[in-house]
Amino acid sequence: MTRRTRALRVVLLVLFGIFFLLPIYASALFSLRRPGGGHSMAAWTAIVSDDQLYPAVLVSLGLAFVSVVLMLLLLVPTMIWVRLRAPWARRLVEFLCLLPLTIPALVIVVGLKGVYAWVTYFLGFIGLGESALALTFIYVVLTLPYAYRALDTSLSAIDLQTLAEAARSLGAGWTATITRVVVPNIWSGMLSASFIAIAVVLGEYTIASLMGYQNLQVVIVLLGKTDGPTSVAASLATILLGFVLLLVLSLATRGRRRHVVGGAVR
Amino acid sequence: MSQRPTERTPSDRSRPGVSVELTDLTRTYGQVNALDGLTLRLEPGELVALLGPSGCGKTTALRILAGLDEATSGTVAVDGQDLTSVPANKRDMGMVFQAYSLFPHLTVLDNVAFGLKLRGDDRTNRHLRAAEMLELVGLSEHSEKYASQLSGGQQQRVALARALAIRPRVLLLDEPLSALDAKVRVQLREEIRRVQLEVGTTTLFVTHDQEEALAVADRVGVMSHGRLEQIAAPAELYAHPATPFVAEFVGLNNKVPAVVSAGKAEVLGVQVPTLVGSVEDAGLAMVRPESLSVRADSEGTASITSVAFLGPISRVHCTLADQTPVIAQLTSSQARDLAPGQRVSLEVEPAPVLVVPAATMGA
Ligand SMILES: Nc1ncnc2c1ncn2[C@@H]1O[C@H](COP(=O)(O)OP(=O)(O)OP(=O)(O)O)[C@@H](O)[C@H]1O
Ligand SMILES: [Mg+2]
Numbered sequence: 001m002t003r004r005t006r007a008l009r010v011v012l013l014v015l016f017g018i019f020f021l022l023p024i025y026a027s028a029l030f031s032l033r034r035p036g037g038g039h040s041m042a043a044w045t046a047i048v049s050d051d052q053l054y055p056a057v058l059v060s061l062g063l064a065f066v067s068v069v070l071m072l073l074l075l076v077p078t079m080i081w082v083r084l085r086a087p088w089a090r091r092l093v094e095f096l097c098l099l100p101l102t103i104p105a106l107v108i109v110v111g112l113k114g115v116y117a118w119v120t121y122f123l124g125f126i127g128l129g130e131s132a133l134a135l136t137f138i139y140v141v142l143t144l145p146y147a148y149r150a151l152d153t154s155l156s157a158i159d160l161q162t163l164a165e166a167a168r169s170l171g172a173g174w175t176a177t178i179t180r181v182v183v184p185n186i187w188s189g190m191l192s193a194s195f196i197a198i199a200v201v202l203g204e205y206t207i208a209s210l211m212g213y214q215n216l217q218v219v220i221v222l223l224g225k226t227d228g229p230t231s232v233a234a235s236l237a238t239i240l241l242g243f244v245l246l247l248v249l250s251l252a253t254r255g256r257r258r259h260v261v262g263g264a265v266r
Numbered sequence: 267m268s269q270r271p272t273e274r275t276p277s278d279r280s281r282p283g284v285s286v287e288l289t290d291l292t293r294t295y296g297q298v299n300a301l302d303g304l305t306l307r308l309e310p311g312e313l314v315a316l317l318g319p320s321g322c323g324k325t326t327a328l329r330i331l332a333g334l335d336e337a338t339s340g341t342v343a344v345d346g347q348d349l350t351s352v353p354a355n356k357r358d359m360g361m362v363f364q365a366y367s368l369f370p371h372l373t374v375l376d377n378v379a380f381g382l383k384l385r386g387d388d389r390t391n392r393h394l395r396a397a398e399m400l401e402l403v404g405l406s407e408h409s410e411k412y413a414s415q416l417s418g419g420q421q422q423r424v425a426l427a428r429a430l431a432i433r434p435r436v437l438l439l440d441e442p443l444s445a446l447d448a449k450v451r452v453q454l455r456e457e458i459r460r461v462q463l464e465v466g467t468t469t470l471f472v473t474h475d476q477e478e479a480l481a482v483a484d485r486v487g488v489m490s491h492g493r494l495e496q497i498a499a500p501a502e503l504y505a506h507p508a509t510p511f512v513a514e515f516v517g518l519n520n521k522v523p524a525v526v527s528a529g530k531a532e533v534l535g536v537q538v539p540t541l542v543g544s545v546e547d548a549g550l551a552m553v554r555p556e557s558l559s560v561r562a563d564s565e566g567t568a569s570i571t572s573v574a575f576l577g578p579i580s581r582v583h584c585t586l587a588d589q590t591p592v593i594a595q596l597t598s599s600q601a602r603d604l605a606p607g608q609r610v611s612l613e614v615e616p617a618p619v620l621v622v623p624a625a626t627m628g629a
Contacts, residue, residue, distance in 0.1 A: 162367045165334050166425075168354040169361040170381035170432060180380075184371040 024236065031233035043229035047237055050230060053219055057234070059132045060216035064201040067139040068194045071147050074140065076190065079151055080182055083160050097148035100141050105206040112138060116211065132213040139204065143197035150196060154189025158182075191252055195245040202238050283311035283468035284345035284435050286331070291340035292492075293326050300326040301337070302492035308436075313462050313469040314497070315479035318489030319515070324472040325364075327489075328440050331470065333357045344435055360429025360467075364441040366421050368413035374400065374424050375409040381432035399427035402461055419450040426458065430465060437462065437469040443478065451475075455482050476516050480504065488512045506541055510622040513552040520558070520592040522614075524551035524621050531621050534586075536614045544621035551619045555581065555595035559613045560604060566611035568592075573604055584610060 034040040048054050075097075082089050100108070116134065123134055160182065167177040183190070205217035216238065223231035286308040293301040300323045308314050316324050329335035331342055333354030342349045349357060368377050375396050382392035400406050403423040413421055422442050429437060439458070443451040459482040462469050473479050479486045480500040487497035488511070496508040507513035524531040524538075525548050531540050533551045560570075560582050567587040574581040580601035582594045594612065596604075604610070 158370070159365055159367070162363050162365045163369060165332075165354075166361065166363060166367040166369070166428075167380075168334065169332055169357075169359055169438075170428070171355050171358075171384045173353075173355050176384060181369055185369070 024239065027232045027236050031229045031236060033229060043227075043233040044237075046227070046230040047234055050223075052214075053223060053230065053234060056214050056216045056219035059214065060202055062133055063136055063139060063215060064198045066133060066136045067143060067201050068197045070136060070140045071143050071197055072190060072194065075144065075147055075151060075193075076183070076186075077178060079148075079155060080160065080164075080178060083155060084164055094148065094152070097144040099145075101145045106210065108138065108141075109207055109210040113211075132208070132215055135208060135211065135213055135215065138207055138211075139197075139201050142204070142207070143193075143200050146196040146200060147193035150193040151186065151189050154186040158185050188252065192249055195249050198245060199242045202241065283466050285310050286436055286468055286470070287341075287343040287346075288327065288331065289341045289343070291327065291330060291342070292338045293323070293330060293335065294338050299492050301330070301340075304340070304489070304492060304494055306487060306494055306497065308468050308470060311466045311468055312484045313459065313471060313482060315471045315473055315483035315486045316489060317473060317476055317479040317486055317515075320474060322489045323492040324474070324489060325440055326492075328361075328438050328470060328472050331436070332359050332361055332438055358432070358435045359438055360432060360434030360436075361438040362422065362425045362429050362440065362442040364444055366413065366418065366425075366445070368416075368421055368424055368428075370413055372412075373409065374405065374411050374413070374416070377413070377424055378428045378431050380428065385432065395431055396427070399431045400424070402430070402464070403427045403457065417450075418446050419454055422446065422454065423457070426461065430461070430467070434467060437467045439469065439471045441473055443473075444475075451478070458482065480516075486516075488515060490515075506618065507552070507620055508541075508543055510552075510620070513620045513622070518555050518593065520553045520555065521550040521622075522553050522586070522590060522592060523588065523624075524549060524619075526621050531619060533614045533619065534612050536616060538614060538616050539618040541618045541620040544619075545623050549621040549623050551621045553592070553614060553619055554617075555593045557615045557617055557619075558592065558594035559615070560584065560594045560596060560601075560610050561613065562603065562608060563611040564609055566609045568610050568612050570604055570606050570608045570610055572606050573601060575601075584612065586612070 031043045032039050032041070034042070046053060047057060078093065082093050119134055119137060120130075123131065163181055163185070164177050167181040172180065202216060204215065205221065208215040209218045209221070216234065220231045220234050223234070286306075288304055288306045291301045291304040292299065302323075304323065304327055306314070306316075306327070316327065318324055326335060330337045333349070333352060333356075337350075344357075368374075369380065372380065375393065378396035378399050379387075379392040382395055387395070397406065397409065400409055403426055405420060405423055405427070408416065408420065408424075413424070416424065422445075425442070426439075442458070443454055446454065455478055458471070471479070471482060480503075483500060485497055486500055486503050488495045488503070490511050496503060496512045498506070498508075503512065504517055507516060513519055522533050524533045526532075526540055526544060526546055529540055530537045531544070531551050532538075533553060538551070568584045570582060570584050571591070572583045574583070575598060578598060580596055580598045582596060582601055582604055584592050584594065586592060592612065
């Protein structure tokens, strides 16, 4: 019985390993192939040297960063406030945050085209009129469902009301209560919300392409038509980055758990 | 706060507390009147226990005093100064909660020092003060631990140290012991009282456990339905309950039929003085079990239904001739020869009793 389940486990692991790793391995080989024969790193160095790809990499990383910051600034205080002061609004906020999951990208784009005329108009005043960073407002909305889930779980794990009231009775205003008491205790939730949001933003193609902005995925698709190995290398790099982020996340949350329960490490 | 000296030496514990005044507080939640005209005054340095059944508004009163909730009407004043519009974080009140409330990401020492850090004390000073507070509650050797490594009783002691570290003007305790087991509760309530006497902070201690209230407080306020029924020293409250509710709620009571005339009640054939608030004709006298004595008497009109042995004392459950059940509390040696089924006669010691209308109390 146990032997058979163990054997089954190994077989499944191998099958899934092949299913996931084989394409990655094949892409890696492809990205290292030199057109004439032999190996070359040219496709990988192109990520930072190609004058079409490199700006797109920067745009996507910038979008990821700005979107995560905006998303956290928007969501963390709102969720804390709703839990403490407006519990009746909790279902509503949850509904609003999950809504983007149910709306197709095409509908979002059609709906937002008109609004974006104004967004780019106002961004023009700070010199960002043409910048793809304008996409960040849509991306914040896109990341809400995932971020909401992660934050909601970690907020549920603490006795928010008692901790906040204790902090306030000790003299903490709302800002200090949030930054010194709540945030340190939902840190792992914020981290996972951020990493999932980064993954979503780096992998986004449809909206950027429909809105006519050149982010990483759009350029990867474009390049795919002319320079196969480079576009594959860039895709792989995105996947690897996501993988590293998830690894960091699991290490960070595990370290944190040990810190709280074991306590010996500071 | 302006009248607080900015720097006080650690030995300056004799600072007299401040007075606290809650005036005509009401708080409504939708249809519910959580508070319904609560008026309460705490004298400087005094520990007042607020006692009452679940849902009578104790927590609500405490939270309004702390600024964590807003009264629908009425005022809160500390040291004669109106606090109604002062936010919680500016009220300088130390609070210990019923739920465990230590910050999980901080060590015990940093928890206790948290309020001092917010007040801008430097690291050395706040750690000195925190260590001093931990010593006060006997937890010095645990200062580097996290809350998850402490027992419930230890966590509540740290919470007490944390509340006191900021030298609060008023200390608020909301059933701090209710999550602990019986033995630790008794231990810790004595410790709270010792610490409170040592620091001299005016303290409001909310509880629904009457023994706890009577044991630690200078005065006990009994609440019912959002109002104060009576506030008095524990012995006074026990001996002279002002209302049927208080008589009923504090201590165990028998309700024995009685006839009142000219300020005296006839209870079980004995003339007993009556307390203020008693009815003027026939009613039920609230008689303490320890005021009854039981004598074996084959001519007696009462009979024993059961005897409960509780170590030093025993409770003898009897029925009177009219089927009224009563409980008498005797020392176990007095109760030794009593057995269920036996006929007995009961006698009342002539301590003043409250006689209430028969209709309001039911059986
Ligand atoms: N946030 C709230 N929303 C609605 N009703 C509330 C709220 N807080 C308290 N109440 C109601 O107000 C009344 C008094 O509540 P409170 O918590 O003050 O009681 P308590 O005396 O502390 O009881 P316990 O001994 O159970 O803690 C209760 O009927 C309760 O249901
Ligand atoms: Mg309560």
